[in-house]
Every structure is written in structure tokens, then in C-alpha cells.
Amino acid sequence: MMTESLRLKAVQKPIIPVIAELIRQNPGTISLGQGVVWYPPPPEVAARVRDFPVDAVLHKYQSVYGIPELVSIIERKLRDENGIDVGEESRIFVTAGGNMAFINALLAITDPGDEVILNLPYYFNHEMAIVMANCQPVLVPTDEQYQLQPALIEAAITPRTRAVVTVSPNNPTGMVYPEEALRAVNRICHERGIYHIHDEAYEYFTYGGTRHFSPGSIAETRRSTISLFSLSKSYGFASWRIGYQVVPAHLSEAINKVQDTVLICPPVVSQYAAIGAMEAGSGYCREKLDDLEAVRNLALDMLRGLGERCVVPESNGAFYFLIRLMTDRTSMDVVERLIRQHKVAAIPGTAFGIEDGCTLRVSYGALQRETVVAGLGRLTEGLKEILD
Secondary structure (H helix, E strand, C coil): CCCCCHHHHCCCCCHHHHHHHHHHHCCCCEECCCCCCCCCCCHHHHHHHHCCCCCHHHHCCCCCCCCHHHHHHHHHHHHHHHCCCCCCCEEEEEECCHHHHHHHHHHHHCCCCCEEEEEECCCHHHHHHHHHCCCEEEEEECCCCCCCCHHHHHHCCCCCEEEEEEECCCCCCCCCCCHHHHHHHHHHHHHHCCEEEEECCCCCCECCCCCCCCHHHCHHHHHHEEEEEECCCCCCCHHHCCEEEEEEHHHHHHHHHHHHHHCCCCCHHHHHHHHHHHHHCCHHHHCCHHHHHHHHHHHHHHHHCCHHHEECCCCCECCEEEEEECCCCCHHHHHHHHHHHHCEECEEHHHHCCCCCEEEEEECCCCCHHHHHHHHHHHHHHHHHHHC
């Protein structure tokens, strides 16, 4: 019989298209769902694309690793901002976004049946990729404030474990993991002979003096650390699909095989656009943070106005809150009611692996301040009605 893969049947349905379809069915809905920023790429991007050389060579396949000019800019950025000295022990791969960087790493280090530790709540595309690779996600809970618990991570390691995944600043919680906790995870992975895959897609989005830390900067554990980055969030660059990863040099051949098979090379015009974005530099994103922090503070105040009906762990990164609601309703039921009856969307916590209780991810990064405030007004009024 002609059927779809049993492997893919086990993969959860992507939540963003599901919510997008509900929004389409309910015109006028304000989305506090998808995790993108409201601002466009810097003008240097348009300049680079406009000046894209009319050269037949550039319309042919380019290096699997990325075009040399972009790789060079990334290498300088890693050294100056993340404390990561690529050197001879590591290798940079430019990828078609951060998700591809994760898939590259996963396929390079695992075999079917291997285990990969995810901290709960997880980023749903990481869990989906692990299942697609015929591997087993092992879920380790974070604490009440969604912070890492290194002792529980270490206790979850078995002979089949190949990696521990961390995301900081975190999607979906917005939490920023402190340097001490990330160093502890890095040490555990190095000592146990497994990899630490660390996703830094939201590296510039921190508030209130909170500091972002890159585990890849720890020289003595470089052979066991894989660092993932993306331009999508920081530069308003999502549709250009450019990310990159820093991997131990001994994984270069394996990742080369994956990338050459799946992609051959990242789109060259997008790589030229990425050069423009990174020439503008991190200051382009950082100048937007005051506005984002003001919206964050408004969101925090409005959500806390719900009182005991809503628990809001205070996050200092990305542009998310993962709220807990005091109700017996499922998170998807609440989301559907919010969209159909109150014209505002959020993402159910079940998409991130949270099966106990009712949780919603609320994103405040994608809309202008006035629209976010309007959406939060609908959200809080809707929740008051649903939770009463």
C-alpha cells in the first residue's frame, strides 16, 4: 500500500501553519504567535542585492561552506562578539537558516535509535527534527522559572545519548541561561563524551543588563561544542534564510555530506544580502531594543493584571513570555477560543512539549507597539472571560 512514512507520522504537526489557518478563517485577528521582529533588514541589504554582480560565475554553485567574504565576516563577528576563536579546531558552515544548522549537526552525530536531550519546554522544530532522524528525544524539565537543571540533565544521559540541546535566549520561554549553568552543561557533555548543541538565534535580544554567553567560547571544550546562529531575528531577515554554525573540525566531512546533498550551497544572492546585514552590524538590532523592552514591560504589566489566574515567569530575553493559566481547559482549546471569539492568537504550550496544565507562548516582537498593546488588550480580556 502507498502510505506516508511511519517516521513522519510520528512527527508533530507544525503549529505555526495550524495557527495561521485559524487566523485566516477569522479575519482581523491580531497574532501574538509567530516569533519574528517587526522591523525590516538594514538598508545595506538592499544595496548589496542591488549591486549583485552580473557575473555568470556567481550564478553557478558556490562553496558548500559559504562564500569566502561572508565566512570572513562571520569569523570576525564570532571572535569580537562571542569570544569564539574559530582557528584550526573549528569550522564555519553558512546554512539556509538556523533550523538547517540544527539538522546538519543532528545528522552528523547521530544514528537511528540514538538519544538527544532536550530541555522542557523545547523549541518544537528541534524535537521534530530529532524524530525525523529516527532518534529519541529525551525530555528534561527546567525549574519553575524555566531555568536549566544541570544535575537532571546529567542524570538523563545514557549510553545512547549523543547530545544535549540548549537554547539561550530561549524560545519559547524568553529565559536567558546564566553563564554558570551553560558552563556546567558544557562540562558535563565534554566529560561524558557527547556534544553540547547550543542555539543562539536570539543572542542580541536581552534586557535589563542581562548578559548573553556563548559556550563555544570555552576553549577546552571546543571539540564537543556545536554553536548555531541565525540572521533571521536580529536583522529582520527571516525570508532570506541565512544562518550559520560553528562545529568541531572533525565533523566537517560529515556536515559537508549533509549540506552538499540537501542544499549544495546557500543561495548566493542571500549570502550577499547577509554580508550587507552584517556590515550594518549588531548595532542595527541593538538600537531597536529600547522599543522592544518598553513593549515587553507593557506586556508584563498587562499579563500580571490577570492576577492569580495567570502566572508569568519574568523573562529577560528573546521576545516571549510562556504563561501558565489556572484552568482545566487545554492550551489548544484556549487558543482556539481566543482566535474565534476575541480575535487574538497565541501558541499553545503543547507545541513545546508541555502536557501538564495550560500554557501559552505570547510573542511581543512581531508588531508595532500600538498593535501589540491592542493585541494584549484582547488577550487579557479574553482570558478573563475564559478563565472566570
